[in-house]
Amino acid sequence: MTLRAIKYENNNLEILDQLLLPAHSKYIQVKGVEDGWKVINKMQVRGAPAIAIVGCLSLAVEIRNEKYESKRQMRQEIEGKLNYLVSSRPTAVNMKIAAEEMLELANKLSEDASITVDDMKSKFLLTIEHMLEKDISDNKAIGDNGAKDILSHVSGDSLVRILTHCNTGSLATAGYGTALGVIRTLHAMKRLEHVYCTETRPYNQGARLTAYELVHDKIPATLIVDSMVAALMKHRNISAVVVGADRVAANGDTANKIGTYQIAVLAKYHGVPFYVAAPFTSIDMKIHGGEHIVIEERPDREMTHVGEHRIAAKGIACWNPAFDVTPASLIAGIITERGVYRPDQLREPPTH
Numbered sequence: 001m002t003l004r005a006i007k008y009e010n011n012n013l014e015i016l017d018q019l020l021l022p023a024h025s026k027y028i029q030v031k032g033v034e035d036g037w038k039v040i041n042k043m044q045v046r047g048a049p050a051i052a053i054v055g056c057l058s059l060a061v062e063i064r065n066e067k068y069e070s071k072r073q074m075r076q077e078i079e080g081k082l083n084y085l086v087s088s089r090p091t092a093v094n095m096k097i098a099a100e101e102m103l104e105l106a107n108k109l110s111e112d113a114s115i116t117v118d119d120m121k122s123k124f125l126l127t128i129e130h131m132l133e134k135d136i137s138d139n140k141a142i143g144d145n146g147a148k149d150i151l152s153h154v155s156g157d158s159l160v161r162i163l164t165h166c167n168t169g170s171l172a173t174a175g176y177g178t179a180l181g182v183i184r185t186l187h188a189m190k191r192l193e194h195v196y197c198t199e200t201r202p203y204n205q206g207a208r209l210t211a212y213e214l215v216h217d218k219i220p221a222t223l224i225v226d227s228m229v230a231a232l233m234k235h236r237n238i239s240a241v242v243v244g245a246d247r248v249a250a251n252g253d254t255a256n257k258i259g260t261y262q263i264a265v266l267a268k269y270h271g272v273p274f275y276v277a278a279p280f281t282s283i284d285m286k287i288h289g290g291e292h293i294v295i296e297e298r299p300d301r302e303m304t305h306v307g308e309h310r311i312a313a314k315g316i317a318c319w320n321p322a323f324d325v326t327p328a329s330l331i332a333g334i335i336t337e338r339g340v341y342r343p344d345q346l347r348e349p350p351t352h
């Protein structure tokens with residue numbers, strides 16, 4: 001049974017409530033855009049690609065049974081709902097890119113005199129539904145491209161040891177995953193000796209979600225605390241670090257889960273190649289560099305409590321940025337569905 005963060009059948013949208021994992025596996029229904037905004041903002045569903053897919057599917061669920069007077073009215077309502085969904089979380093670019101693309105489609109359809117308002121709705125809904133299968137095929141291509149590049153830097157048929165951070169698997173996407181997709185492919189090729197996954201405080205995507213996926217898939221793995229990364233690189237022969245991305249700027253600077261930047265610095269110090277795995281739906285060509293990426297700050301309670309249990313002294317001030325930016329200079333390769341690129345190749349990827 002494959003792990004699914006998102007279930008969408010017969011216009012019924014459900015998401016796996018990731019705040020309850022790994023103890024409880026419970027799906028909750030998303031009945032429209034308001035629900036979509038809430039489950040994304042609360043991080044019941046999270047992960048850059050999954051955010052865009054759930055956001056757009058929540059729009060699909062909402063508009064499917066709506067009656068519109070005209071294509072113009074439909075387009076105007078779509079724009080307002082898409083802008084609302086983009087506001088649910090500011091750092092990952094996928095929802096913003098999806099909203100721009102869906103609005104461009106709505107404009108094109110509303111200006112096409114040869115189609116009716118019902119034609120416009122069905123074409124619009126089909127495009128959203130296609131996001132699910134496209135994300136999975138992108139992730140499998142990322143897995144293949146990443147595994148091939150990592151193995152090209154090791155001798156013979158030796159096995160590799162990979163460190164990853166946060167969760168970038170089936171629980172962050174429509175399925176298979178980005179960085180975890182590379183790990184799944186290496187495992188399928190029987191070239192993966194071991195995975196190390198960080199706990200990823202304070203939301204614990206690594207301990208609660210990545211460990212859950214790795215155990216589910218029976219992939220040999222060890223959980224480490226975030227502060228163990230330097231010791232791990234010193235004492236274990238890590239072949240590569242592979243992480244995901246929430247927003248890659250045009251120069252390759254990458255915003256990803258908090259803690260990624262310090263792992264990249266340690267990888268540079270220890271001579272370990274550091275890869276970012278991300279589909280082009282996570283690459284923001286409209287911003288030059290990482291200094292323009294808005295970093296979401298989350299509630300103090302996500303640091304001071306684990307569930308209902310307080311672990312930090314009452315009254316202490318907290319700083320809880322959910323992401324940090326890794327400069328392109330620390331990134332060996334950006335693994336995409338189209339190939340693996342050096343950061344400076346993103347603007348004009350080489351044609352292989």
Ligand SMILES: CSC[C@H]1O[C@H](OP(=O)(O)O)[C@H](O)[C@@H]1O
Pocket residue numbers: 046047048049165166167168169172173178179205243244245246256257258322
């Ligand atoms: C393929 S998921 C990309 C990215 O999203 C995660 O952030 P969050 O759990 O806050 O949504 C994490 O940064 C992953 O690397």
